[in-house]
Amino acid sequence: MRKDAVHNRERLLRAARELFADRGLDVPLEEIARSAGVSIGTLYNRFPTRDALVEAVFADRAATVTELAERALAMDDAGEGFAAFLTGVCELQAADLGYNDLAARTVTVDGDRGFGLMGQILERARRSGHLRGDVTLTDMAFVVWGVAATVKATSKVAPGVWRRHLALALDGLRPAAARPLPVPPMSTEQTRAAMREC
Amino acid sequence: MRKDAVHNRERLLRAARELFADRGLDVPLEEIARSAGVSIGTLYNRFPTRDALVEAVFADRAATVTELAERALAMDDAGEGFAAFLTGVCELQAADLGYNDLAARTVTVDGDRGFGLMGQILERARRSGHLRGDVTLTDMAFVVWGVAATVKATSKVAPGVWRRHLALALDGLRPAAARPLPVPPMSTEQTRAAMREC
């Protein structure tokens, strides 16, 4: 790849990163190009689809989430680990409206590694009595969707309140207050399909 | 108003009701007109803005919610009343993707009556020990936003699971599992502003 091409690619990624973070994933591509000081044609040269751009911008996130998961598993207290993991993911969401949009359709079932690790975090928390026995991996989608909605509504107006929403959600996942759940959890397939709807 | 005008108005409302329910509030107006068997011009004659149409379609909902609230207050068990009220609101959301969109920006602070009644429901549940002491009226927005997000994602793919999300949320509102909340609640003004963002 030519030097100027590399340069432009970087400018595009920088611009996209910034605009996505501030306004979510549906910023007009032309605006990204303009903000990068590059023509719309160049943007399409480097990133043939919006998804390609989004993927490039958030390429690092999967690793970040995996790292969060590993750190959570390394913690002594399984309950704290569980909370820390979800808090970490939500912090990523709150810090970037683009990732907030993205999380709702990827995080919980992301690839295989992340999914597996998250299963372990849950299992460990459950075993040690910090997590109610009747919640499953797919229920974590509720937390992500819920916080995503709150972040979207409040990020400009009450930037920290999502923590309150998350805290309430976490309290609902503890055994102490558990009441029987009224319907069975989503299957993995249903969860995947639901995320496609976002 | 002329007889045919009344008739067309009704056809428009019927069509809008159906399309909103099925696909949410952002159905193209032209599609509503077409589905009502009427021209786009007529639609604009009757409803100069989208909001006017939305308001007409969901005019009854405010009363329904008030009625839900009154019924909740009439229940013997304050905790059950509280749960029944939120469940009722969420049932309205799940039954109609249009109202699901709308609820996120009106329900909690709707007018004055609904707001006041909801405050009473909360207060009563708190007094009787069924609701943790540190949640406020504005926190109810989290429940509505959260369930709205889940409904939107799952309604076509796992129609009942929102009940599971709601059950977990309600458990988080009980005193049993309460841990100190990390940040203060939204002010009424912040809540109102956040709803405008939807």
Add this chain to the structure above:
DNA sequence: CCATAACTTGAGGTTCTCCTCAACTTGAGA
């Protein structure tokens, strides 16, 4: 049955975003 106010119609202007491609420019290897 007539006059007319009320109503309906839909083509078309506007705006927005997406995406393409023919013409031009430039970096870098020979």
Add this chain to the structure above:
DNA sequence: TCTCAAGTTGAGGAGAACCTCAAGTTATGG
């Protein structure tokens, strides 16, 4: 320095949704 593959450009076509308004149609009171 020269050549040309690699890269850039931006006007403009396509499509979706919004909204208007001049021309035509129809209900209704007299």
